[in-house]
Amino acid sequence: MKILITFITLYFISIAAYSSEEIPKNDISLSDVPEFLDNARCIACHGMEEMRVGPPWNAISALYSTKSEEQSVDYLSHKIRFGGGGVWGITPMIKYKDISTQQAETIARWILNLQVEK
Amino acid sequence: MKKHSACKLNIFRCLWTIVIFSPIAFGISSASAFSINGSVLNADDGSPVDFARVTIIPQKVHSGPDVITVVTDESGKYRVDLSGFKVSRDMRIEVSKIGWSMLESVNLEIKKNGPVRKNLFLKKVMNVADQVPASAWMSAIEESKEKHETQLHCIGCHQFPTKGIIEFAEDIETTADAKAHQHQEREKAWKIQARKEAWRSAVKYMRAKSYDIFPEGTEIDLAKIPWETVQAPEYSLFNENDEVVVSEFLSRELPKDFSHFPSDLFSYGAPVVSDSEIIFYEYSLPDTSLVREAIPSVNTHFIWGADIQKNRILRLNERTGERKWFPVPYEGSTGPHTIVSSGDGDAIWVSMLESNQLGRFDAEKETWKLFSLQPNDPGSKVFGGEGMVHDIGFGPGYTVKKASDGRIWLTLIGGNKLAALDEETGEVEHVEVPKPESERTELSTALYSLAVNKDGRCVWWGQLLGYYGCYDVEKKEHLHLTQPSSGSGPRRMSIDKNDVLWVPFYGSGQVAKINASNGNLEKTYDLPDRSSAPYSVTWDEFRKVLWIGTANADVIYRFNPKTEEFHVVPLPRGMGYLRKIAIDPQTKDLVSSYANIPTGSGPSMVLRISVKDKSTTENKK
Numbered sequence: 001m002k003i004l005i006t007f008i009t010l011y012f013i014s015i016a017a018y019s020s021e022e023i024p025k026n027d028i029s030l031s032d033v034p035e036f037l038d039n040a041r042c043i044a045c046h047g048m049e050e051m052r053v054g055p056p057w058n059a060i061s062a063l064y065s066t067k068s069e070e071q072s073v074d075y076l077s078h079k080i081r082f083g084g085g086g087v088w089g090i091t092p093m094i095k096y097k098d099i100s101t102q103q104a105e106t107i108a109r110w111i112l113n114l115q116v117e118k
Numbered sequence: 119m120k121k122h123s124a125c126k127l128n129i130f131r132c133l134w135t136i137v138i139f140s141p142i143a144f145g146i147s148s149a150s151a152f153s154i155n156g157s158v159l160n161a162d163d164g165s166p167v168d169f170a171r172v173t174i175i176p177q178k179v180h181s182g183p184d185v186i187t188v189v190t191d192e193s194g195k196y197r198v199d200l201s202g203f204k205v206s207r208d209m210r211i212e213v214s215k216i217g218w219s220m221l222e223s224v225n226l227e228i229k230k231n232g233p234v235r236k237n238l239f240l241k242k243v244m245n246v247a248d249q250v251p252a253s254a255w256m257s258a259i260e261e262s263k264e265k266h267e268t269q270l271h272c273i274g275c276h277q278f279p280t281k282g283i284i285e286f287a288e289d290i291e292t293t294a295d296a297k298a299h300q301h302q303e304r305e306k307a308w309k310i311q312a313r314k315e316a317w318r319s320a321v322k323y324m325r326a327k328s329y330d331i332f333p334e335g336t337e338i339d340l341a342k343i344p345w346e347t348v349q350a351p352e353y354s355l356f357n358e359n360d361e362v363v364v365s366e367f368l369s370r371e372l373p374k375d376f377s378h379f380p381s382d383l384f385s386y387g388a389p390v391v392s393d394s395e396i397i398f399y400e401y402s403l404p405d406t407s408l409v410r411e412a413i414p415s416v417n418t419h420f421i422w423g424a425d426i427q428k429n430r431i432l433r434l435n436e437r438t439g440e441r442k443w444f445p446v447p448y449e450g451s452t453g454p455h456t457i458v459s460s461g462d463g464d465a466i467w468v469s470m471l472e473s474n475q476l477g478r479f480d481a482e483k484e485t486w487k488l489f490s491l492q493p494n495d496p497g498s499k500v501f502g503g504e505g506m507v508h509d510i511g512f513g514p515g516y517t518v519k520k521a522s523d524g525r526i527w528l529t530l531i532g533g534n535k536l537a538a539l540d541e542e543t544g545e546v547e548h549v550e551v552p553k554p555e556s557e558r559t560e561l562s563t564a565l566y567s568l569a570v571n572k573d574g575r576c577v578w579w580g581q582l583l584g585y586y587g588c589y590d591v592e593k594k595e596h597l598h599l600t601q602p603s604s605g606s607g608p609r610r611m612s613i614d615k616n617d618v619l620w621v622p623f624y625g626s627g628q629v630a631k632i633n634a635s636n637g638n639l640e641k642t643y644d645l646p647d648r649s650s651a652p653y654s655v656t657w658d659e660f661r662k663v664l665w666i667g668t669a670n671a672d673v674i675y676r677f678n679p680k681t682e683e684f685h686v687v688p689l690p691r692g693m694g695y696l697r698k699i700a701i702d703p704q705t706k707d708l709v710s711s712y713a714n715i716p717t718g719s720g721p722s723m724v725l726r727i728s729v730k731d732k733s734t735t736e737n738k739k
Contacts, residue, residue, distance in 0.1 A: 085293030
């Protein structure tokens, strides 16, 4: 009930909206990626196992880890920054141009590594 | 005399002081030094351009506003008076008007005192897709209940469509094209289905994004909550019906191509204000601040603002430019939201959304007194409790007005209750408010706006998607309950001195005129732009007009009830997301702030708008 009351209220007040969405500007390492995905709100569309608005990271990993790593990192990092549709259904991914090339490439590597780690 | 003698005794020290502190030494004009005037002309044929906005941005500001914008008159002439402000002599000038563009930006260095003449040039453009406010894309769509519902939901948190939404809409089309079937009929059907699916996904995304409205450190964190809970309609901003209505409307009606908006198709829907000289004074605030509401002091040269992001209030000294912040003395987040002055100006009242409190700030002593709206649980620091205050009862003039029982009345948005506060004792009484029967019961009952009528007996309240009505504080009963259509969405109301209650309808772009004595709806006026999202109305007793602040159109409307005419005041910049407007009783200026939602996407500024009747101004000259 508390969560509901709060939602009802804050929806219309829209307080402090999106303050937690700020994307850090610094380079990131593979171990930084999970926290980065939380902070950049990638989790609003993607989960590890479940289909949310977009495909789960495990599924992306399974699809692209069979291809050339260099090409997959290029493709996925480009998709992260510039969005677009084509592979997983009609809903296009939104753009995240505030994510740097280095950050996007590290995220792409992290996704591909999910399959390797299995 | 004493000062003069001291200088004589130590002339070197005095000279040194003059050199150090002289504004001239730093290229800063001393006060009352210069003005800029000229004409804005059509670059093609030299004809004057009326109602263009001329914006002056000094490179350094040591007192006064950071940006000044004036509007050209019918003959294209403008004049910016910088006297009284200490600003650098080098400045940038920008000119804007929808349908026109500047050939090049103008940098001006003023080398002498007195008036400086500078003509400025604009060239006509045929495509204004990058210039029109968000509302222009929506207002082209025929009015319908579905449209109003969509506007109510989407503009509740941000302008619609924003640049990001436009990009998403265009991406849907290119994706649909790439996946199109060869068969024409099947392709058409598939595209319709594909658009619906994409917009349903967008609604799901917004359900998740809604968690970002909570402050840092909150337990209600998207990363910690199961996805099923995030998407559960009963915990969501969009229930199942909303999801269908919004996604079907957007897939069917939202434009598919945003690259072109012919300039001759754009219209404000009403004439621009031309009988008054309008000057905008904008004061920059930190990007990380969220001063969503600002009010003038009734007896000083201060503007006060509530910074919901940083748990503090702002006192802006308009003469010196000093921004002084006063944190709320409370352990934990408070969320200062609504800010209203007492009638005598001695106190600034602030609602605290997150700590279930009402704050009274003594403007002279600079001290706080906090009242708990959960008196049975005064130690509670529960976020989002039912004591969450939204509005503070006010009368004509937008200053706190106590009801005839001597108490301050408030809306408790979390608990669907009114609260009456005895300022002396701190005692609080809660009053339940009726809930309309609706599928969206919880959303419908969120109690929002409040205004006190002339004799102080009737406290008018409004629910976001439910009733508006009056609580008679003497009879102790609710009267005149009215439920407007579900897509209308009453917002911040105002009562004039003739006991007329004005209520803006956010979703349907209308203003209702209601007799505050008997509750009769006298008339509903369509705004010039039905997609403008009127968030607030403010009665102007000096001019006998109604000012209407819009969230989606980057304009303010002026409505004259006598002639039933609307006029438009375009704001100097986009993404204004305007909320409450207050009127300075000393200068008769309008005071507001840009809501800066989502944080950082819009300007973070306090706004003073000088509105001078031209005939009065000319008489003075």
